Amino acid sequence: MSSERPTAEELRQGMTVEIVQEDTDIESTDQEPIHGEVGTIYGDDPAGPHVKLKSGIVGHVQSVAVDE
Numbered sequence: 784m785s786s787e788r789p790t791a792e793e794l795r796q797g798m799t800v801e802i803v804q805e806d807t808d809i810e811s812t813d814q815e816p817i818h819g820e821v822g823t824i825y826g827d828d829p830a831g832p833h834v835k836l837k838s839g840i841v842g843h844v845q846s847v848a849v850d851e
Contacts, residue, residue, distance in 0.1 A: 787842065788845060788846065789832060789844060789845075789846070790829050790832060791801060791802055791825070791834075793836065794821055794844065796804045796820075796823075797820055797821060798821050798847060798848075799820055799848035800820075800821055800834070800836075800844045800846065800847050800848060801816040801818050801820075801844070801847075802816065802817050802821065802831075802834065802836065802843060802844050802845060802847055803816060803817070803842050803843050804817065804840060804841070805833075805841045805842050816845060817840055818848060819838050819851045820837045820838075821836060822836050822839075827829070828843060829842040831837050831844045
């Protein structure tokens, strides 16, 4: 995974990303990140790019998954 948060401009539909759900405290360490494919990109936000995954989960991108 990338150590830097991407911008909304760098994201594309279908990319696999790690997000923190919209209603979750992004500073919380007990929350498990969610992985999924980007469906809709809403724009940049101080908490990270705001997206909706193809699964329907909405949240803020923390990193982009790197193919290994």
